[in-house]
Structures are given as C-alpha cells and as structure tokens.
Amino acid sequence: MQVHDDIEAFLAFYESLPxxxxxxxxxxxxxxxxxxxGLYGPGTWLVFGSETSGLPTMAVEAVNNDAGNSAMVKIPMQQQHVRSLNLATSVGIGVYEALRQLDGAVLPDATAAPTDTPAAKKLWGGRFTGATDPLMEKFNESLPFDKRMWAEDIRGSQAYAKALAKAGVLTDEEAATIVEGLARVAGEWxxxxxxxxxxDEDIHTAxxxxxxxxxxxxxxKLHTGRSRNDQCVTDTRLWLLGALGRVRASLHALIAAAADRAAAEADVLMPGYTHLQPAQTVRxxxxxxxxxxxxxRDDQRLAGLLPRVATLPLGSGALAGNPFGVDRQFLARELGFHGGVCPNSMDAVSDRDFVAETIFTASLHLVHLSRWAEDLIIYSSGPYRFVQCSDAYATGSSLMPQKKNPDALExxxxxxxxxxxxxxxxxAVLKGTPTTYNKDFQESWELMFDAVDTLHDCVRIATGVLSTLRIDPEAMRRGLSADMLATDLAEYLVRRGVPFRETHHISGAAVKMAEDRGCALSDLTPADLRTIHPLFDDDVAEVWDFARSADTRDTEGGASHRSVAEQISKLRAYLEQNAV
Incomplete structure (x- = not known):
C-alpha cells in the first residue's frame, strides 16, 4: 500500500505510471x-471521494480529461434523497466488480520494479527472457496515437486473411472465421x-x-508471412487515403465559398496593393x-499525391517479401490501392516519402491560408475597416470592451x-535512417496526424470565416485615391502613340505637380496636363473613373468584370470536374 498526501499527489503519481x-x-x-x-482492466485505478462531499473537483477533471479510456460511473441508489452510500460499501462494490470483469486476475503492483520474468503476449517476445523496463514500455508504445487507425488495421487484416486463403495457407472456413472475428473487434471499437x-503496445498487437x-x-495464423513492417505502413496509407479525401472535400467547399462570394460581390471595387502600398484599382x-x-493549386497537389499514397506495401514481409505466394495484386484491388503495388519489398517497408509529401503539401496550403488570413487581419484593422469577422470567429479583450479581435485568422x-x-x-527523421524499416518511423505518425488534423481544422475554420465575413464596400471605395490612376494616365498617352517609357515619366511629372500644389491628381485640369505634354485632350477626365480602370484590365485573369466572371466560371468547372 502507498499513501499519498492528497489527491494532487496521487494524480502526479498516476501520471508517472507507464x-x-x-x-x-x-x-x-x-x-x-x-x-x-469492459470498464475494468489491468492498470485501472478506482477513485472515491468522501461520504460528505464526494470526489473533489480536481479528481473529476482528471478523470474527464484523461486520455486512457477513463470514466465517471455511479452505483445506483434506490432512495434518491439519500446523500451517499457508505464509503466502505461503495469501495467493496467497485472492487468486486473490477475483479469479476478481470475473472479474478491479480493486478500487478504498478510501483514494482521490473523483474526478470518472461515477456508475455508480445508479437516479438520469443527470444527475450528479461522483462521490459516499464519506462521503455511507455517509450516504445504507439497505441495512444496509432489506435486511430483501428479500422484500417482491421480492413488490412481481413484482406490479408482472404489472400492467405487464396494462397492455400488458410482454408476458406478459417479465413471466414478470421474475417468475422475481426468484424466483431471492429464492432467493439x-x-x-x-x-x-x-x-497492447500498438494497434496491430491490440x-x-x-x-x-x-x-x-x-x-x-493471421500473421503468417506478414510483418508489422508491411502492416503498419499499409495501415498508414489506408488511413491517409481516407483523411486526404476528407480534406479535399473541405477544401472544395472553401474554394466554392470564394467563387460564390466573388460572383455575388463582383461590382465591389477596392484598392490593390504592392509592398503594402496602394497600387491600382481591383475588384x-x-x-x-x-x-x-x-x-x-493546393488541391491539385493533393490529387497528384494520391496515387503515390495508394501504392500497396502489404505482402512485402519484414523486408524480403512473402514466402507463401500471396497475390499482391489481389490485395491491391481488395483494399482500393489504385496506385498499384510497391515494386520493391525493401523500399516498400522503408518508404515514407508519401508522409513527407503530405506534411509538405499541408504546410504549403497553410502558408497560403496564412497569407489570406494576414490580408484579412490588415483589412479588418483600424486604418482600413474593409471587412469584419462575424462574432462566431472573433473574440474580445479582457480589458478593453471596444475590441473585436480576429482570433480565428490569427x-x-x-x-x-x-x-x-x-x-x-x-x-530529419528520414535523413539518418538506413534502408528498410527502422523504429524512427514511429515518429512520423504523430507528425502526419498533426499535419492532417491541423490542415483540416484550418480549412473548415477558413470556410466559416469567409462565408460569414462582412464587407464594407464604401470603406473600400474610400480607400481608392486618384494617385492609383497614375498608370492609367500614362496609358492614356500610350493609346496616342507615345512610348510607355516616356509616358511613365510624363505621368510621374503630373504626380509631382499635384503634390506641389497640394491637390489630388484628378484635380489637375486638361490645361494643366497639356503643360506637361500636348497630347492630353479634354477626354483625359475619363481616366479618373475607378471602375473604368479595373475594366480596362480585360485580359484573361485580369480585374475586369468580364474577366472576373470568366475566372469564376473556370473555378466552378474545375470543382465539378474534380468532385470528391
């Protein structure tokens, strides 16, 4: 027995357990x-509070926040107005039920040092006689994060059982029993x-x-000819195929939201910027x-990645191949690996390029989302006020009541x-690994899961922000200034045969004249402009029209109304042709 000073000390002890x-x-x-x-198993700790006040808040929070299948439970009482059961009675009921579910098994002492007892129920334990250090058990296990691939592991195992039957290693009845048993395991998950x-150090063992x-x-018999080396990478590829499909569906929703807003708000003009300085009129x-x-482009990169993800490693064994003649093409069809079969068994268990590509592709898309977010953060700030995030995607200040912060974008x-x-x-994980499988690869899962989860969350949040964003067309219009039409003034003379390099200097001289006079460029009269160049006529006043300026940029991909409509049409056609 071990006595702890308080619940905080016990929880610290609990966290240290492997x-x-x-x-x-x-x-x-x-x-x-x-x-x-199924509530109780080895490693379970029962926590009771006092009869007068029950479990302290810290203990309840620890149970609710614990990642190890922890749970709050109750012992039913007949009388609803009874404060509580006797503590000793409650402990006896709880301990009895735990032992019943464990079939009378004696729980190991969680505080005991490792002993030299044979390793039990490990897939690799045959040649080991000493016990594993509990800290090493925790250091080695991947189940806390790879259990999210439970469905893929079962799918792969079901397909492999069929392949073993096809190769004559299992009878059809044995394969059917294994497939049905795995379905029962899936039902429990x-x-x-x-x-x-x-x-249960990993999802495969469990x-x-x-x-x-x-x-x-x-x-x-299921593991005949199979290694966790080809099994784990098969699970990873299967999981990633499903996850990338979900990410692409969300990304398509974001692109569609942009296209819909662009169509609905095509008449709204705003300043375009280079170097964060006002440059030209855009929509x-x-x-x-x-x-x-x-x-x-991000979606195209994801689509291009899929065939390299959907390449089957199963049947490669530990590194040298499968000795029982399993049909890998059958496995590829059964599991939906449309990219075919990995061509070399050593490379199959060694390849994590597809993980690196996924993380890079996710990172590049998040860089693009970051730049979009940065624009909107600037446009929502005091000097601009072009846009405002909805309340659903903003927060306030704990001190300044007037603040509305674009936290989602930040x-x-x-x-x-x-x-x-x-x-x-x-x-860095990949760089130092020799050929074929190495335990270093276990680190790739957490990196991959984090990259995909973060990407998917950000895409969906971005869609929510964009769909509910409020714009202020008048504020955008106020951001336009006549000096942004200086290029249009130069182009006026180009249309009259003056070389652009010369008109650039002429327009610059007009800007200087307006600055010297302390007036807007559009306040200069045709007569003022003719003192700079004689080809300025009275119709030069048409240059000071911002909508006209945007519509003169009428090439493919430009800012004109027609060109914007064309871009929207092409974007919608892309989404339709590449539906996921």
Whole structure:
C-alpha cells in the first residue's frame, strides 16, 4: 500500500505510471453504470471521494480529461434523497466488480520494479527472457496515437486473411472465421467498448490479441508471412487515403465559398496593393479569386499525391517479401490501392516519402491560408475597416470592451508557422535512417496526424470565416485615391502613340505637380496636363473613373468584370470536374 498526501499527489503519481492505465471515478452524479462491461482492466485505478462531499473537483477533471479510456460511473441508489452510500460499501462494490470483469486476475503492483520474468503476449517476445523496463514500455508504445487507425488495421487484416486463403495457407472456413472475428473487434471499437490491456503496445498487437480471445488459436495464423513492417505502413496509407479525401472535400467547399462570394460581390471595387502600398484599382472579387487560385493549386497537389499514397506495401514481409505466394495484386484491388503495388519489398517497408509529401503539401496550403488570413487581419484593422469577422470567429479583450479581435485568422496564421516545423522534423527523421524499416518511423505518425488534423481544422475554420465575413464596400471605395490612376494616365498617352517609357515619366511629372500644389491628381485640369505634354485632350477626365480602370484590365485573369466572371466560371468547372 502507498499513501499519498492528497489527491494532487496521487494524480502526479498516476501520471508517472507507464503502460496502459485508466481512472474510474465514482460519483452519484455520473451517468454511466459502474458494472458496464469492459470498464475494468489491468492498470485501472478506482477513485472515491468522501461520504460528505464526494470526489473533489480536481479528481473529476482528471478523470474527464484523461486520455486512457477513463470514466465517471455511479452505483445506483434506490432512495434518491439519500446523500451517499457508505464509503466502505461503495469501495467493496467497485472492487468486486473490477475483479469479476478481470475473472479474478491479480493486478500487478504498478510501483514494482521490473523483474526478470518472461515477456508475455508480445508479437516479438520469443527470444527475450528479461522483462521490459516499464519506462521503455511507455517509450516504445504507439497505441495512444496509432489506435486511430483501428479500422484500417482491421480492413488490412481481413484482406490479408482472404489472400492467405487464396494462397492455400488458410482454408476458406478459417479465413471466414478470421474475417468475422475481426468484424466483431471492429464492432467493439465502434461501440467504444474495446478494452486496451497491458501489452497492447500498438494497434496491430491490440487487434490481434483481441481476435485470438474471440476465436482462439486460429487468430495466431493471421500473421503468417506478414510483418508489422508491411502492416503498419499499409495501415498508414489506408488511413491517409481516407483523411486526404476528407480534406479535399473541405477544401472544395472553401474554394466554392470564394467563387460564390466573388460572383455575388463582383461590382465591389477596392484598392490593390504592392509592398503594402496602394497600387491600382481591383475588384474585391479579384482579390478573393487570387487566393482561390492558390487553393486550387493546393488541391491539385493533393490529387497528384494520391496515387503515390495508394501504392500497396502489404505482402512485402519484414523486408524480403512473402514466402507463401500471396497475390499482391489481389490485395491491391481488395483494399482500393489504385496506385498499384510497391515494386520493391525493401523500399516498400522503408518508404515514407508519401508522409513527407503530405506534411509538405499541408504546410504549403497553410502558408497560403496564412497569407489570406494576414490580408484579412490588415483589412479588418483600424486604418482600413474593409471587412469584419462575424462574432462566431472573433473574440474580445479582457480589458478593453471596444475590441473585436480576429482570433480565428490569427490562429490560422500561427498554425501555418508551426506546420513548417513539421516538414523539417519529418525530413530529419528520414535523413539518418538506413534502408528498410527502422523504429524512427514511429515518429512520423504523430507528425502526419498533426499535419492532417491541423490542415483540416484550418480549412473548415477558413470556410466559416469567409462565408460569414462582412464587407464594407464604401470603406473600400474610400480607400481608392486618384494617385492609383497614375498608370492609367500614362496609358492614356500610350493609346496616342507615345512610348510607355516616356509616358511613365510624363505621368510621374503630373504626380509631382499635384503634390506641389497640394491637390489630388484628378484635380489637375486638361490645361494643366497639356503643360506637361500636348497630347492630353479634354477626354483625359475619363481616366479618373475607378471602375473604368479595373475594366480596362480585360485580359484573361485580369480585374475586369468580364474577366472576373470568366475566372469564376473556370473555378466552378474545375470543382465539378474534380468532385470528391
């Protein structure tokens, strides 16, 4: 027995424990029944409060925030007005139920030092006689993050069982039993009742262990000719195929939102900037479509990546291939690997290029989203006030009541910076590894999951921001100034045969004249302009029309109304032709 000074000391002790673990907190206010199947396993700690006040808040929060399948449970009471059950009675009920579910197994002492007992139920334990250091168990395990690939691991194993039957290693009946057993394991994951136990170091071990519990020794045949080296990368590719499809669907929604707003607000004019200085007249829609064009390239990169992700490594074994003649083309068809089969078994278990490409592609898209966010942050600031984020995507200040901060945009910008670090980390992981599989690759999962999750979140947040953004066309119009038409003034003379290099200097002289007089460029009369060059006629006044300026940029991809409509049409056609 170990005595802790308080709940805080116990929780610190709990956090230091290696291996699978969970907290079961008992409270009359919980919803879950204390005797629900699958609640208790090795590594479970039962937490009770006092009879007078129940569990302290810190303990409840620890249970609710713990990542190890922890839960709050209640022991039903007949009398609703009874304050609580006797503490000793409650502990006895809880401990009895835990032991019942464990079938009377004796729980190991979590504080004990490692002993030289044989390694149990590990896929690789045959030649080991000493126990693994508990810290090494925790250091080595990947289940806390690779369990999100449980469905892909089961799909791959079901397909592999069929391939083993096709190769004559399993009978059809054995394969059917394994496939059905794996479906039962999947059902437990879906229902949230799958029980993680000590020794489940990764998703492959956990699923195979549970399969063998359900169907007996036959489960041990599933791994015939297969290694976790080809199994884990198969799971990764399968998961990534599904995840990238979901990201692309969300990205298409973002591009569609940009196209819809561009069509609805095509008449809104705004200043265009270079070097963050006012430059020329553009349309708000033209600005929107400039970012949509970058997002379209991002989607094309994701689409181009998919065939390299959808290449089958299963059947490569540890590195040298499969000795039982499994049909890899059958496996590729069964699992939807449209990119075919990895051509070399050593490369198949070694290749993580597709992970590096994914992280880079995610990072580049987040760079594009960051630049879009930066523009909107500037446009929403005091000197501009062109746009305003909706309340759903902004926050206030704890001190200044007037503030409305574009936090969603700032977080997108910040996450873009963090994503670049993921690219560097992934390349560094790969750089020093010798040929074929190395445990270093385990680090790629967390980098990949973080990159894909962050990208997907940012794309959906960006879609929400863009769809609810309020614009102020009048503020945009006020941002336009006559000096932004200086290039149009130069082009006026170009149309009268004067070389542009000369008209550039002439227009510059007109800008200088207006500055010297302290007036706007458009306040100069035709007579004033003729003192600079004789070809300025009275119709030069037409130059000072901002809408006309935008519409003169009527080439493909330009700022004219017609060109903007054409860009919208092309973007919508792209989305239709590349629907996901």
């Amino acid at each position: 291996g699978p673990k969970r907290l079961i907190g008992y409270s009359k206010f919980a919803e879950r029944h204390y005797a629900q199947d 879906e229902a949230g009742t799958f029980r993680i136990v000590a020794g 699923n195979e262990r549970r399969l063998s519990e359900l169907i007996g020794a036959l489960g041990g 708000w829609s033209h600005w929107l479509l400039s970012h949509a064009a970058a997002w379209q 977080l997108i910008r910040g996450k873009g910076g963090r994503s670049i670090g993921g690219v560097t980390s992934m390349l």
